[in-house]
Amino acid sequence: MATITDVARVAGVSVSTVSYAISGARPIRPETRERIQAAMDTLGFQPNAMARSLASRRSLVLALIYPQIAGIGGTAGEFVQAVAERSKEAGYQLVLWPFRADQAHDIRNLARQGMADGVLLMEVCLDDERIDVLEAAHVPYAMIGRTRDVTQRPSVDIDFAATMAKALEHLVGLGHTHIAFVNHSSEQVDAGYGPAVRTAAAFDELMTGRGLVPLSRTCDDSPVAGRAVTAEILATDPELTAIITMNELATFGVYAELASRGLAIPSGVSVLGIVTSPGVGTLSYPPLTTMHSPGAELGRLAVDCLLSQLDPARTPVPNQLIPCVLEPGMSIGPARTDQGSPKRP
Amino acid sequence: MATITDVARVAGVSVSTVSYAISGARPIRPETRERIQAAMDTLGFQPNAMARSLASRRSLVLALIYPQIAGIGGTAGEFVQAVAERSKEAGYQLVLWPFRADQAHDIRNLARQGMADGVLLMEVCLDDERIDVLEAAHVPYAMIGRTRDVTQRPSVDIDFAATMAKALEHLVGLGHTHIAFVNHSSEQVDAGYGPAVRTAAAFDELMTGRGLVPLSRTCDDSPVAGRAVTAEILATDPELTAIITMNELATFGVYAELASRGLAIPSGVSVLGIVTSPGVGTLSYPPLTTMHSPGAELGRLAVDCLLSQLDPARTPVPNQLIPCVLEPGMSIGPARTDQGSPKRP
DNA sequence: GCGGTTCGTCGAAGCGCTTCGATGCTTCCA
């Protein structure tokens, strides 16, 4: 494997000149630059990443800490992909650190080994120990998701409140007033999992603000649980005409339960999946109308957000919240009016 | 950030002694070892990964080249996850290199920068340029999937033939003789995408071997295409009683088309999904019987396979083929016998 | 025509670690 020394020898210049020619940090005479380029080409020179990092004290590597990328639905996959691609565009590599959220100290130690210039965290909880540890160790980071207070903390996230607002606006505009929300599991809510907590809060507040009664349920991530919750919801409010789900697997159960009761979608009950992974709407019949998670955009933003801290020359990236995007399917229609829709609460 | 020199000073020993204490490459007196350990603890020392790699000429990093991890179904996600975890167990980190299959030269150049000790390739085609380039550059690799000839080439893969054999055995045992196979798209077959080619070949051969007529179709990866193919298959062979699909998205279309024709599953037609991602069976009603892809196991094996080349001290990992695992659902039953099942071809 | 700049290049000092050979002690057996 050719080294920079070989290139310098072949080009008849000093090692430092080659280095400057590569980095462009100092002016090089065009003729010299060409000789160097020729030498690099004939030798097939590729600079050694480790030596470069050691000397420059920048590894050009970002680390992504993730708890899980498997599972149905490519939300996380889409996100990871976007992160990797954006990193590459920016000249960085991406390493995967599979750590659970409670392994903050292992994360800190790995970070201090200098393999990565900064870390990206996903699935951040309202009170996330990892953030505290990383801040204490002065490790640059950016999070996808938000801790409780996020001012002064670099983050990008889905705008759950805006997503819910758009969802309700859409449904209420079609005459729906009895609307239920199927959330993630109660374990996730209790663990302070941001999406579950924030979206539920937004639902309650927005429904109440419209003078409607919020019917909100947690639900394990499975079709079976989705079926059970649907049955329970329908029993609780027989006048229900719309269900918003933020639980992809449960949504399949919602469909199944509605079908088994002869409740057609959307003429009987409208269903809207929010924060979904791409393509999931087409898996059901009738195709589910969704508001899909802006995973790819979040991934790119997260990288930009982190890089803007590593390199002050970059334009700083403010914290951003991105709402989900409506993807029309065929699961939403006007509210049915079996016994006159307006009803006093 | 404390360095090894700081540790040596605090412990009152030389730098090399600290290094040997950490690596265990030479014996150190227990008392000395303890002093060093104490020094490391008080300083919070973490060895610098870059310096270590530069000096030892081993980065302890593996690279995973992947074309796509997004998309419905966690097959690839499951695989990536397993790879990352196994790597961590073995003391390696995993970096993601998002390259398309035609970017062999970029891959080569990156590999020659010495960031990774070896690379893992997924979605390998029968004739894969990347393999040739990597071999020419003497870059250690392991592939998930197989090129045309795989003797002497480190690989792990799904055993498509065995999977298909088990699938047919199961169905024929239930009296099915008119069986169709829904493959991936013709583009993928033409591109020499191993799973599509090998499985189709196995289907043809095994059906013919049993004296049955193989009805094999390519199909775009979408529910819509799945519907169309199902209609065409049923028109071609009205006596069809079973469909094997290796196309998760299309399978949803298969269900929809059967439902719209009033063909119940499994009493009218049995459906078996092969090489599926985990959990996908539960998304349909009735739950799809599947043979799911051993993604996690393949991921672990692939890492072991690669590591056994990097470190000759490890026990070598032979090329392995792992069949998919049957996961019972409710989509398979005995063949219907509308007009007497045995029929001469 | 002389001090002050700017340009293009060089040499050398690291970056923080690994690893080879050497060294001074002990220990052991003939």
Added chain:
DNA sequence: TGGAAGCATCGAAGCGCTTCGACGAACCGC
């Protein structure tokens, strides 16, 4: 009891690159 062998440790030479200061040459204005 002396030489070989083993043990524990040290010093120094890199690994391949970046970057700082320096230096000669060409250029500038007054």
